[in-house]
Amino acid sequence: MLDHVETMFDNIPGMLKKLKKRSYESNMTVFREKNQMYFAEITDYVDGQENKEGACSEIAGLLADAAEKRFAGSNGKIKARQQADLNFFMIYYTFPAILLTENENANLIAQSLCDEWGKRFKNSNISYTDYDSIYNTFNEKILGIF
Secondary structure (H helix, E strand, O other), X not given: OOOOHHHHHOOHHXXXXXXXXXXXXXXXXXXXXXXXXXXXXXXXXHHOOXXXXXXXXXXXXXXXHHHHHHHOOOOOOOOHHHHXXXXXXXXXXXXXXXXXXXXXXXXXXXXXXXXXXXXXXXXXXXXXXXXXXXXXXXXXXOOOOO
């Protein structure tokens, strides 16, 4: 299940660099298109299970494993700066993309992933919100300068 899901974390620096309303919108579109198969697999799996919470925990573990596999150094730990970027990436892209599936279990999936992320990674007690809430926090111009 979720073969090669670690590719979901491709280009994190590029997707977080100089984020503005327009770039966030286009980045999210590309991210969702590239990873729609994973989000469909996740929601289909949870939908097909009787124990939804257990299925969500399993999915959360697989995604955290993929992040560790991709970013952990030889000591088995992820560097603090990389972890901070991963946390922002999860908040800005992964959680909103899960919620944008509009699956009835999307909130449960996102919450399970937040819980696992907080347990698994140091200084990673993160939470989630939807795409529109994040998108509406961006301003095109700050004091008319940019």
